[in-house]
Amino acid sequence: MNPFGEDIARVLITEEELQKRVAELGAQISSDYFDKNPLLICVLKGGYVFLADLTRCLTIRHAIDFMAVSSYGNSTRSTGVVAILKDLDRDITGRHVLIVEDIVDTGYTLSYLMENIRLRSPASVRICTLLSKPSRREVDLKVDYVGFEIPNEFVIGYGLDYAEHYRGLRFIGVLSPRVYSQ
Numbered sequence: 001m002n003p004f005g006e007d008i009a010r011v012l013i014t015e016e017e018l019q020k021r022v023a024e025l026g027a028q029i030s031s032d033y034f035d036k037n038p039l040l041i042c043v044l045k046g047g048y049v050f051l052a053d054l055t056r057c058l059t060i061r062h063a064i065d066f067m068a069v070s071s072y073g074n075s076t077r078s079t080g081v082v083a084i085l086k087d088l089d090r091d092i093t094g095r096h097v098l099i100v101e102d103i104v105d106t107g108y109t110l111s112y113l114m115e116n117i118r119l120r121s122p123a124s125v126r127i128c129t130l131l132s133k134p135s136r137r138e139v140d141l142k143v144d145y146v147g148f149e150i151p152n153e154f155v156i157g158y159g160l161d162y163a164e165h166y167r168g169l170r171f172i173g174v175l176s177p178r179v180y181s182q
């Protein structure tokens with residue numbers, strides 16, 4: 001059931017497509033991190049649905065932790081300013097870290113996080129994002145696992161919000177520009 005009918009211009013990625021791709025990513029990560037006991041760091045809030053599905057597709061030993069960083073607020077554009085609102089619970093020295101993110105847009109958020117995490121001396125750091133908007137990138141960033149490359153449109157659902165709405169949708173939808181231009 002979708003209570004937001006007219007706010008959504010169209011469905012970009014269906015629930016079935018999401019589940020299939022997340023399972024593929026889970027299999028790939030399980031193979032790449034076999035016997036490495038990786039720590040998956042979920043970037044809140046947007047990454048929580050992706051992490052929950054991804055972790056259930058892993059067939060290897062792993063742990064999870066969470067970080068919360070400042071996002072766009074109620075706007076649809078990045079400022080490049082990142083603040084840590086919630087830090088990791090544990091020391092990550094010597095751990096194989098995989099950052100799990102909902103979407104890479106300009107890349108500012110993740111390049112800041114990569115730098116911040118690298119300073120804590122993990123054994124390795126990689127990035128796994130569900131969505132990527134390559135045409136919007138403003139910083140040079142290596143993204144190791146990408147679920148879907150998408151066009152430059154503002155999307156919501158499957159953890160992603162606009163002004164804290166739409167996170168519970170089971171699909172990725174394009175937000176009608178009418179919603180943020182009014």
Ligand code: IMP
Nearest residue numbers: 071078104105106107108109154155160
């Ligand atoms: P970046 O720093 O520009 O790469 O932006 C990353 C963050 O911006 C993501 O973690 C999201 O919180 C937010 N964001 C970017 N594009 C979208 C979108 O299309 N829908 C919802 N949130 C977005």
